Amino acid sequence: MVQILSGAVSLGLLWAVMTIGVYITYRILNIADLTVEGSITMGASIAAITMLNGTDPYVSLFLALLGGMAAGLATGLLITRFKIPPLLSGILTMIALYSINLRIMGTSNLSLLKKKDFSEMNTVYTPFESLGLDRNEAAIVVGLLVVATLVAILYWFFGTEIGCAIRATGNNPNMVRAQGINTDTTVILGLVLSNGLVAISGGLIAQSQRFADIQMGTGSIVIGLASVIIGEVLFGKNGFLRRLISLALGAVTYRVIIALVLKMGMPANDLKLFTAITVAAALALPVFKEYLITLKKSARAGE
Amino acid sequence: MLIVSGLYKTFNAGTVNQKEALKNLSLHVEKGDFVTVIGGNGAGKSTLLNCIAGVYPPDQGCIIIDGTNVTRLPEHKRAPVMGRVFQDPMMGTASDMGIEENLALAYRRGQRRGLKWGITSRERELYRTLLKTLDLGLEDRLSTKVGLLSGGQRQALTLLMAVLKKPKLLLLDEHTAALDPKTAEKVLVLTDHLVKEYDLTTLMVTHNMRDAIRHGNRLIMMHDGRIILDIKGEEKKKLTVEALINRFGRASGEDFAFDRALLS
């Protein structure tokens, strides 16, 4: 059980990076960006192939970041320059990335094994593992370090002039333009930042699992949204710092819930159905609430 | 200060919904003028203001602000010389952001935005002082989300944001239409006060004839994409609602069935 939980927590922390990326587009920019399904795989692909070619694991994460940012830029240009609706723009980049990721890897999955003796390659987790931590513990330490650093950086960034402009863009683009800000630029910046983070997450996951797979992004947007919503519901939305931390907690909680329902005997193949229903229910919550309120009112009126 | 010449704007050209919203419209506004703009629904008032602000480009004609031809400039590049308040109180502010954050966005209009803090403590003092003059108690609620304010409070704040950088042109598009009469009156008084204090060149669209007559030093009436009346100076000062209705009838050649609502 402890093993299962530590596995869930470590996975949750690595996916927390992706969740923060989803939060930037979904909540801050007010765009449901499907690019992430491709950019998370892209991050994993780039990290895996560069490491297999001898690149340092940290550098490979940096290259993954650049790849993700490029994917975000592509979607951003489709939305702003070509006026393609955001949802469709994201789908287009996502589909394109499927082919691109296959080209990057040259195959549909890669294992991070040394060519010589098929032993495991060094990753960003290796230094912590050599301190005597097991795999999950090492991933938890790295995950915590990365998430804490990102939360600090993003807390600062969204308080700067550019960050404020991006936040306002998702809120009211008309007003933002009236204040002399180019909303094309702020939308692109947000997408670039978001997909960069998602790709780092993909790279971290690939290094942790010691493989990259072309399918790993499928359904990731829903996992990201589920994590965002769980974080908001359980840990609140007051204050930006708190929201950022709640994203990480949401991602971890999601993984723990999944681990528990699997343990209780739900077939793994039903996972995506379970997640989709959870997210749909959470998103429908306001409607249910309203319905209940009117129901109560009419009940009172009928008395 | 503002020269609009030969402006044409057609929406949905070539479809059954084709609508010529502006037809060869020209207008010169002097520095310091406060022009009220009146006209029936669909006369093209908002289209005129939106063309000036660069929300969309005109089909023909040109717009010159303080000697600069801005006709082809995108909206965000014209914004530095313009302050705008819209009919919908939701339009002018970012509702999920605080009062001070909204003011800070407006305070940086026309400046390069970088990685400096989005708001400084010195600014906060300035905002507090300015908000105090609104007399709405907002000076003690700097970090309150704008979404929690009433329509009137939001319009007052939007007005303050619009004038904060002393724009060359203030564009008000029925900015009191969504407010109850008492609040509308308050916002109009504030408008007059700010226009005087900052010595602004102003275009104010209103649906209310009396307001159009009471405010400003010049009144233009639009009808069917054109300016059909332009009243200024002494004549404007002496203007009455009845005289305005009569002149509308003569100028438009139409029987005066024109929105009685305008009189309300």
Ligand SMILES: Nc1ncnc2c1ncn2[C@@H]1O[C@H](COP(=O)(O)OP(=O)(O)O)[C@@H](O)[C@H]1O
């Ligand atoms: N974005 C638009 N698309 C299509 N038609 C529009 C648009 N904006 C305005 N119109 C049309 O142009 C005409 C003038 O509109 P508008 O300038 O909003 O009038 P006013 O502000 O004087 O009531 C109206 O017939 C309106 O339906």
Ligand SMILES: [Mg+2]
């Ligand atoms: Mg209008």
